[in-house]
Amino acid sequence: MTRTALAAALALGLSVNAAxxxxxxxxxxxGTFDEATMAVEAAIIGKGLVIDYRSHVGEMLNRxxxxxxxxxxxxxxxxxxxxxxxxxxxxxxExxxxxxxxxxxxxxxMDRAGQVSVGYRQMPEGPMQEVQTLLDEIAREAAGQ
Structure with a gap:
């Protein structure tokens, strides 16, 4: 494979992963935003995990x-x-x-016009799907699904 073809293949792969x-x-x-945040916190802790940080994105954007x-x-x-x-x-x-x-x-x-949602960013295919399964379990539990 030529360098140009290899570079193009890598760029395409990176673009797909980024998307x-x-x-x-x-x-x-x-329920309310506060109820949802309590449910997410409980679901994370319930998995034996520690919350490192809670980012107040909405407050920052409004401010x-x-x-x-x-x-x-x-x-x-x-x-x-x-x-x-x-x-x-x-x-x-590893x-x-x-x-x-x-x-x-x-x-x-997130709360947008009274519509509260719980979610996560999808992980790429491959080994990271195991993390996505964990995120989905947490989000579903918090959302009562």
Missing amino acids: AAQEATTYPFD TAADVGSTVKVYDNADVFLFCSAVLSRKMM ADPLNIAHCPYGVFV
């Missing part, structure tokens, strides 16, 4: 809108819970050290 990484799975939550010249309110509220699994992270990174790009893992809660 897939941008997709998300969401589940509707029948900085005027600073960046926007009047759009994207979310009424939105948080992302970031965490890792020592067991799964080791397994994923399979491919570049899987570090997907760590820490995140489950989000």
Whole structure:
């Protein structure tokens, strides 16, 4: 394979992975934003995991809108819970050290016009599907599905 063909194949593969990484799975939550965040926290902790950080994305976007010249309110509220699994992270990174790009893992809660959802970013095909299964279990449990 020539260098040009190899470079094109690699670029195409990276583009497909980047596009897939941008997709998300969401589940509707029948309740308030605060109830959903408590449910997500309980589901993560219930799996024996520790939440490393809770990112208040909605607050940040609302607080900085005027600073960046926007009047759009994207979310009424939105948080992302970031965490890792020592067991799964080791397994994923032993399979491919570049899987570090997907760590820490995140489950989000968003409220848009009173519609509350719980979700996560989809993981690429291959070994990371085991992490996606964990994220899906957490999101479904939190959403009551």
